[in-house]
Amino acid sequence: MFQIVRRLTWGLTQWAALTLFTFLFTFNNAHAKGFEDSMAERTRACTACHGDQGRAGPDGYYPRLAGKPAGYLYNQLKNFSEGRRHYGLMTRLVDPLSDAYLREIAQYFSGLKLPYPAPAQTASRMAPALLARGQQLALRGDAARQVPACIQCHGERLTGLQPHVPGLLGLPLDYLNAQLGAWQTQQRQALAPDCMAQVVKRMDSSDLIAVATWLSTQTLPADSTPAASLSTRSDTVPLPRCGSAPELKGEP
Numbered sequence: 001m002f003q004i005v006r007r008l009t010w011g012l013t014q015w016a017a018l019t020l021f022t023f024l025f026t027f028n029n030a031h032a033k034g035f036e037d038s039m040a041e042r043t044r045a046c047t048a049c050h051g052d053q054g055r056a057g058p059d060g061y062y063p064r065l066a067g068k069p070a071g072y073l074y075n076q077l078k079n080f081s082e083g084r085r086h087y088g089l090m091t092r093l094v095d096p097l098s099d100a101y102l103r104e105i106a107q108y109f110s111g112l113k114l115p116y117p118a119p120a121q122t123a124s125r126m127a128p129a130l131l132a133r134g135q136q137l138a139l140r141g142d143a144a145r146q147v148p149a150c151i152q153c154h155g156e157r158l159t160g161l162q163p164h165v166p167g168l169l170g171l172p173l174d175y176l177n178a179q180l181g182a183w184q185t186q187q188r189q190a191l192a193p194d195c196m197a198q199v200v201k202r203m204d205s206s207d208l209i210a211v212a213t214w215l216s217t218q219t220l221p222a223d224s225t226p227a228a229s230l231s232t233r234s235d236t237v238p239l240p241r242c243g244s245a246p247e248l249k250g251e252p
């Protein structure tokens, strides 16, 4: 048993080292013989965690990159390197890369259109009251608590808004809970003014769980691409301004 574990661990270490080596090697010798110089090859170190073509890791821990708005992906890479998000293993890989290259990587993953899997959570297994509250927050917000509806910024189909606002569907429940929780404890921050921090501050933990649960049970619409613009709407709650997404035109 010990032997097997040891061999497995050794195998994994070797594999990680090799991937890292391939990554660095490809960056330094983009035109070296034997390597196809494509973004798919160059981002192998990324897809080792983020899944083939950035489709997400198997367990909900490594987020999907494919098809997310390019400006959003780029902002996240900066958030990691400038300390607004924290994941050491990744930050070390991203830090040496130039700004222009980070934009290129963001464009590359954003352009990959892969189908989404069916939602991992089934609504029938969730408490109806929890789902109803989650749906209310996502689609209508809660004016009494000054919580804007999620669709006011994340788009009517909740598939995000070009170029800086991510979609909220097709994300695993654990990932959603972790991100909302991280905003609550300021482990995750966005460019100031941080509108998501404002939104989360106005919700209590049970509301955060409710909205994450409802979102994780929703099937993506046939057109899962981020919206090009927001349709005209009458906001019941004024939107806080988002430093990371000037296109939302929130109020100071």
Ligand code: HEC
Binding pocket: 043, 045, 046, 047, 048, 049, 050, 061, 062, 063, 064, 065, 068, 073, 074, 076, 077, 085, 086, 087, 089, 090, 093, 094, 105, 166, 178
């Ligand atoms: C060792 C595993 C690992 C590697 C390698 C890695 N990442 Fe990540 N990445 C993560 C994890 C885990 C998160 C989520 C962290 C969190 O919850 O804040 C993440 C988050 C991200 C995000 C934010 C996604 C979102 O939707 O908010 C982007 C963008 C990203 N990574 C890009 C990259 C790129 C580009 C590379 C290659 C240069 C890379 N990652 C390499 C593990 C990794």
Ligand code: HEC
Binding pocket: 063, 072, 075, 076, 079, 137, 138, 148, 149, 150, 151, 152, 153, 154, 164, 165, 166, 167, 168, 171, 176, 179, 180, 189, 190, 191, 195, 196, 199, 211, 212, 239, 240, 241, 242, 244, 245, 248, 250
């Ligand atoms: C005022 C506009 C606004 C409103 C309202 C809003 N969001 Fe956001 N949200 C954003 C922006 C902008 C980002 C990207 C932040 C960044 O760049 O890190 C974001 C990011 C997120 C993320 C991170 C996604 C990922 O892939 O990591 C989650 C989760 C999220 N929002 C959930 C919600 C929920 C749930 C609601 C409704 C209760 C909501 N948001 C309402 C603007 C908004």
